[in-house]
Amino acid sequence: MSVSPATPAPPATAPAPDDGGLLRAIAVTKAFGGLVAVEDVSFQIPARSIVSIIGPNGAGKTTFFNMLTGLYAPTAGRIAFDGRDITGRRPDRITALGIARTFQNIRLFASMSALENVQVGQHARMKAGLFGSILRPPWVRREERETRDKAREMLDYVGLDSSVHEQLAVNLSYGDQRRVEIARALASDPKLLLLDEPTAGMNPNESARLTAFMRQLRDERDVTILLIEHDMKVVMDVSERVTVLDHGTKIAEGEPATVRNDPRVVEAYLGKRESESADETGETTAEGG
């Protein structure tokens, strides 16, 4: 019997072909001593998409973000962004290339106003060095004025009331602090925005506003968004694709409605209250590790 020369159809689990995605992680692993926090994860984000990473606490989601943004160098694997290999590059270099993020635990400068916090975010784009900042020639003053104007514009854009732009960041509500953090990330003109549990601690109303804002950001500013999210209502609502991590490995990936019914995903979440109930109540879960 002769063997057919026809190429067999690739199995459904074959890695996605290189369609020129904005970000590609290829077999990325991160070990902390004996603990493998992320194991052999391959992942791709098309430009102008909104993609979520979900998974139980300790699944390796934040560690994965930390590798994408240069806080951790992968133990193995490669990361490519916008056609460049960024594996192990410094965080400031990665920011300058166009990846910005917010943190699971909000990181704002407590002694600075909302406005000043956002001005810090433009640092990667500023030219004035130490001498310029001391001598303050006219072009430095112009740059300062421009950063302040831009910071105001960003705060307006994320919906922070102008009456609180000058208030200390610590005195703002939780939802407003998240907004300032997103404004700061946007101030670096990112192509890709990473949000680590942006709705943690928000009420359903604030979560819904943030969801609408993510779409607006993508549609108006061409920003590609990758978010880690616990609130399944937000995940189902906003994501075009979902990737599920469990114990450091990718256990499922695809459209939200398909992924949520995947038996492996259901099992990974079993006993976790966000598995089924959260999408009915719109309730957010407490922030986890």
Ligand SMILES: Nc1ncnc2c1ncn2[C@@H]1O[C@H](COP(=O)(O)OP(=O)(O)O)[C@@H](O)[C@H]1O
């Ligand atoms: N800097 C670190 N040193 C040692 N272990 C870490 C470090 N960061 C994360 N881990 C461990 O890696 C695992 C994944 O953590 P993390 O990425 O924060 O999970 P997730 O964000 O999905 O909740 C956890 O077991 C965590 O304790």
Ligand SMILES: [Mg+2]
């Ligand atoms: Mg985390």
